[in-house]
Amino acid sequence: MKINARKLSLRILDEIEQMHEFSHVVLGRTLNQYEIDSADRRLTSQLVFGVLENKLLLDYYIRKLSAQRFTRIDRSVVNILRMGFYQLKFMDKIPESAAVDESVKLAKSISQSNGSFVNGILRNFIRKGKNIELPNRKQHPITHLSIMYSFPEWLVAFWIEQYGIAFAEKLMFSSNKTPKLSIRVNTNSISVDAFKLTLDQVGIKYKESELIEEGLLIDDLNGYSVKEIPGFENGAFAIQDISSMCVGKYAGVKDGDVIIDVCAAPGGKTTHVAQLLNQTGQVIARDLHEEKLKLISENAQRLNLKNIKIEQFDAMLVDETLIEQADIVMVDAPCSGLGIIRRKPDIKYNKSLESLNELVPIQSEILSISSRYVKPGGTLLYSTCTLNVHENQEIVDSFLSDHPDFEIENISDQSYLTLFPSVHQTDGFFIAKMKKMTL
Numbered sequence: 001m002k003i004n005a006r007k008l009s010l011r012i013l014d015e016i017e018q019m020h021e022f023s024h025v026v027l028g029r030t031l032n033q034y035e036i037d038s039a040d041r042r043l044t045s046q047l048v049f050g051v052l053e054n055k056l057l058l059d060y061y062i063r064k065l066s067a068q069r070f071t072r073i074d075r076s077v078v079n080i081l082r083m084g085f086y087q088l089k090f091m092d093k094i095p096e097s098a099a100v101d102e103s104v105k106l107a108k109s110i111s112q113s114n115g116s117f118v119n120g121i122l123r124n125f126i127r128k129g130k131n132i133e134l135p136n137r138k139q140h141p142i143t144h145l146s147i148m149y150s151f152p153e154w155l156v157a158f159w160i161e162q163y164g165i166a167f168a169e170k171l172m173f174s175s176n177k178t179p180k181l182s183i184r185v186n187t188n189s190i191s192v193d194a195f196k197l198t199l200d201q202v203g204i205k206y207k208e209s210e211l212i213e214e215g216l217l218i219d220d221l222n223g224y225s226v227k228e229i230p231g232f233e234n235g236a237f238a239i240q241d242i243s244s245m246c247v248g249k250y251a252g253v254k255d256g257d258v259i260i261d262v263c264a265a266p267g268g269k270t271t272h273v274a275q276l277l278n279q280t281g282q283v284i285a286r287d288l289h290e291e292k293l294k295l296i297s298e299n300a301q302r303l304n305l306k307n308i309k310i311e312q313f314d315a316m317l318v319d320e321t322l323i324e325q326a327d328i329v330m331v332d333a334p335c336s337g338l339g340i341i342r343r344k345p346d347i348k349y350n351k352s353l354e355s356l357n358e359l360v361p362i363q364s365e366i367l368s369i370s371s372r373y374v375k376p377g378g379t380l381l382y383s384t385c386t387l388n389v390h391e392n393q394e395i396v397d398s399f400l401s402d403h404p405d406f407e408i409e410n411i412s413d414q415s416y417l418t419l420f421p422s423v424h425q426t427d428g429f430f431i432a433k434m435k436k437m438t439l
């Protein structure tokens, strides 16, 4: 029997709420359980991510149009309404009648009265021209932006404080846009030109990255799934965001280098620098979580990289055997992930200022301990996928003032490289490169 994409989306949304799991995990797991065609797969992903990206706005509509108190509405019916509003407001290609009728059908499967309830609310929304007035922007700018972009008020205020209101607004807007797939060509296995030719042959459309030579942005997969892209099985490419590839690019990898990656799973940066070593040297790839090490080894195996040694190790502990052993140490620290909201919209709703602040001493400690592994003259890289000055610049500034034997090395003429989805069309990302001075 053909699986209904809306029914599946509802099941996924209900499960995300009940199990408090990341949306991409539940979505991936559920989609894998069914033989589902690519159009339904796309619709399901779009509905799930679209609802999560716009949840506060959609809930605002429900609150404004429902006679019943929001907290009294059945949780599944809330998700049906969210999906209905999302289709009406954001999916131009879906006829209004289909959006309403399909939502009513789902609600009726719970109860007849829920069917009429959903029908009434969605039709009222259409009657109002699908426009519900938001809180006044001048009088309540934070509340207005919070609802408009579905960012919690604390995060709106936090980004405004760091970047100013105009930049923060662009950042929220672009953080709600699903990113393109980005690919790193495994230049150990195929040249960029030869790989582009194989994509041309199967009609996959792409653009070259302006930041990374071996980076490609996929515009249109021409119906292929990622695993069906030619060369996947043979390790012709890895999936990695362009921002994350910048760590490898600016690491200054030379043949024969010893590189330690203290927070390596799932292995994006590890496999990139291993590739840049041209089958020489060694990358010691470590992570705290045993179960995640498997991801590094799967990636390394598929990419046919033999110069990676994978180990479980807590970066908060000192490994005396590695003191001053590395040409390059990479600290891709655990962080709040505010730069990858476009991939994981759940991050908007499950973080708090307190949870961000709790990360700072951990990041500081990992950086300080890892710096001991750098050889004199070697390189220390600190990176995060977050946009928070306390987890980024301030960590590095305080490290440098406590470690006078390290100095900052400019990246593209700046002390630190910060990438923004709104400016660079990458994940939000921070990189600092430091050099250990020779005596």
Ligand SMILES: C[S@@+](CC[C@H](N)C(=O)[O-])C[C@H]1O[C@@H](n2cnc3c(N)ncnc32)[C@H](O)[C@@H]1O
Residues within 6 Å of the ligand: 244, 262, 263, 264, 265, 266, 267, 268, 269, 270, 286, 287, 288, 289, 292, 313, 314, 315, 316, 332, 333, 334, 335, 385
């Ligand atoms: C940002 S992710 C790393 C991403 C990875 N570098 C990549 O490019 O694919 C941070 C990693 O730090 C790991 N981690 C968290 N605390 C750690 C610790 N105390 N020691 C080592 N790894 C840790 C997490 O398991 C997670 O895999």
